[in-house]
Amino acid sequence: EDLACIVSLQTFGLTMDAPLTCRIDTPEFSIVKGQKPRVLAFVPGFAQRIFRKFSSPGATLKGSVVLRRVLGESGEPEWRYEGAFDLHDGQAQYEQFPYPFEKIEASFIFDQDKFEMPRISGVGRGTSTKLLASGVISPPSEQAEVNVEVTLVDMPTDQVFKDSLPEHARAVYDVLFSDKRYEADALSGRILDPTMTNQAILIVNP
Numbered sequence: 447e448d449l450a451c452i453v454s455l456q457t458f459g460l461t462m463d464a465p466l467t468c469r470i471d472t473p474e475f476s477i478v479k480g481q482k483p484r485v486l487a488f489v490p491g492f493a494q495r496i497f498r499k500f501s502s503p504g505a506t507l508k509g510s511v512v513l514r515r516v517l518g519e520s521g522e523p524e525w526r527y528e529g530a531f532d533l534h535d536g537q538a539q540y541e542q543f544p545y546p547f548e549k550i551e552a553s554f555i556f557d558q559d560k561f562e563m564p565r566i567s568g569v570g571r572g573t574s575t576k577l578l579a580s581g582v583i584s585p586p587s588e589q590a591e592v593n594v595e596v597t598l599v600d601m602p603t604d605q606v607f608k609d610s611l612p613e614h615a616r617a618v619y620d621v622l623f624s625d626k627r628y629e630a631d632a633l634s635g636r637i638l639d640p641t642m643t644n645q646a647i648l649i650v651n652p
Contacts, residue, residue: 449475449485463523468513472531479504479537492583492590493561503538505550507531528557536568545610546571560584563594575601 452471457464477483480502486494497503509531518524536550550568554561566579581594601607603623611619631637 463515465517465523466515469510470513471510472508474506474508476506477504492586492588499541500538501541501544503536503550505533505536505538507533509554526558530555537571538568542612543610545575545606547575547577550577556586558586561586561590570601570606573602573604573606575599 450473452473454469455466456468457466459465481504482502486497489497509529511527511529514526515523516526530553532551532553534551536552537546537548538550539546547568548571550566552566553564555564556562561583563579563581563583566577568577569575570577576599578597578599579594581592583590583592583594585591603619608616608619608623628637
């Protein structure tokens with residue numbers, strides 16, 4: 447795909463290892479859900495795995511990265527980087543709980559020490575579910591510690607929820623949320639139909 451970038455470069459010397467700053471700004475571009483974008487080949491391995499864990503999500507993104515070559519404590523040149531990007535109109539499903547989310551909006555901040563996700567929000571596709579999340583991955587490497595807090599609000603225990611559960615958990619779902627048992631108990635009067643609540647009150651309190 448074509449990925450437009452605006453690149454600015456500033457050097458602080460004339461030698462090949464002189465300190466420098468390179469800034470890369472990327473205007474909005476889109477990733478189509480279910481497709482593997484070629485730009486993924488240029489991101490770190492841990493980020494590629496996260497991308498795959500979310501079932502090749504789709505979104506519209508924009509962001510920037512700053513690369514710096516500086517003199518380290520040893521006196522040798524070292525590379526450092528930092529950046530941030532925002533996304534909107536995202537769609538994703540986490541592989542271990544593939545509940546479909548859409549209208550995802552998020553902000554990400556990163557450098558060589560950590561990858562921060564201060565804000566992630568979204569809604570369930572076709573449901574009332576609301577997604578709120580934040581977290582930190584540190585350090586951004588193979589040995590990263592992942593600390594992510596996820597909150598789901600107003601999630602109905604419907605067929606979409608059941609289909610997203612691992613196979614071994616669906617038997618538990620059938621025990622806790624049995625439609626057949628609910629219908630039988632409702633017919634027998636052990637469970638009141640919510641639509642009958644007013645009638646029941648009138649009967650109890652004539």
